[in-house]
Amino acid sequence: MSILEIKDLVVSVEGKVILEGINLTVKGGETHAIMGPNGTGKSTLAQVIMGHPKYVIENGEIRLDGVLLNEKTVDERSRLGLFLGMQNPVEVPGVTNFDFVRAAVQAHLPQGQHLRLGKFILSLEDAAKELKMGSGLAHRHLNEGFSGGEKKRNEILQMKLLRPKIALLDEIDSGLDVDALRIVGENVTAMKSPELGMILITHYQRLLDTIVPDVVHIILQGRIVKTGGRELIAKIDAEGYDWLKAELGIETWEEPEKTPVSLGTCATKKPGPLRG
Ligand code: ADP
Numbered sequence: 001m002s003i004l005e006i007k008d009l010v011v012s013v014e015g016k017v018i019l020e021g022i023n024l025t026v027k028g029g030e031t032h033a034i035m036g037p038n039g040t041g042k043s044t045l046a047q048v049i050m051g052h053p054k055y056v057i058e059n060g061e062i063r064l065d066g067v068l069l070n071e072k073t074v075d076e077r078s079r080l081g082l083f084l085g086m087q088n089p090v091e092v093p094g095v096t097n098f099d100f101v102r103a104a105v106q107a108h109l110p111q112g113q114h115l116r117l118g119k120f121i122l123s124l125e126d127a128a129k130e131l132k133m134g135s136g137l138a139h140r141h142l143n144e145g146f147s148g149g150e151k152k153r154n155e156i157l158q159m160k161l162l163r164p165k166i167a168l169l170d171e172i173d174s175g176l177d178v179d180a181l182r183i184v185g186e187n188v189t190a191m192k193s194p195e196l197g198m199i200l201i202t203h204y205q206r207l208l209d210t211i212v213p214d215v216v217h218i219i220l221q222g223r224i225v226k227t228g229g230r231e232l233i234a235k236i237d238a239e240g241y242d243w244l245k246a247e248l249g250i251e252t253w254e255e256p257e258k259t260p261v262s263l264g265t266c267a268t269k270k271p272g273p274l275r276g
């Protein structure tokens with residue numbers, strides 16, 4: 001059983017602090033939902049866990065099964081068992097979907113071991129069928145000209161073939177119509193097992209009706225300000241986040257002033273009080 005541990009994580013991008021001290025532990029078999037208004041740092045959290053070089057870790061640790069990830073590259077993290085289904089999957093003209101997924105699966109094999117192509121093709125076809133993706137998608141260029149729904153299904157296709165230990169799904173529901181949402185939900189739910197821990201980032205109850213989380217976190221201004229059970233989802237759906245702002249004494253969070261930090265001097269920076 002795997003464990004992702006995030007401790008006191010402070011992250012900046014282009015000199016602006018976005019995450020102000022995140023603590024989160026996700027174990028195999030658990031599904032965590034992260035909800036929060038736009039611009040509060042949800043994608044930043046997902047990207048920094050996966051190792052996007054644009055984000056600077058000012059303080060804190062990210063560990064997978066005890067291994068410190070802070071300095072590891074994206075491909076190293078992927079081989080260790082992390083997966084990120086992106087909010088906005090990138091289009092890569094010139095690389096077919098088939099070649100991309102094959103290269104990714106090959107890169108996950110132990111050194112010297114070669115992918116058995118026939119077996120790979122069968123599993124790719126099975127996964128595409130389960131996701132009700134058109135068969136032609138494998139031979140089109142990666143995400144190029146894909147509809148929003150096709151891009152998101154394609155992320156789940158990769159997840160099925162890579163079989164991660166910890167998966168982060170960033171707004172996997174955005175751009176999906178009701179039928180596609182059900183298909184994605186069923187496929188992700190079918191992957192639930194003690195070997196897989198998941199973080200679902202979403203705005204909507206709809207996704208969390210299909211992929212039922214065990215724990216719900218709310219993120220505001222770069223911090224997890226509340227953690228609870230599924231009751232939080234219905235409350236947010238009905239009332240938004242105003243009640244929470246009131247509870248926490250936050251009057252506004254729109255474009256809050258972020259204190260500029262100079263990179264390199266903030267390794268020991270401690271998070272300040274929540275801005276109000
Ligand atoms: P969410 O996913 O919760 O909507 P994000 O993590 O995408 O939020 O963004 C959090 C904040 O970080 C936003 O205020 C956004 O404008 C800011 N941000 C993201 N990328 C950059 C960047 N490259 N430069 C400056 N600010 C950024």
Ligand code: MG
Pocket residue numbers: 042043044087171
């Ligand atoms: Mg986002």
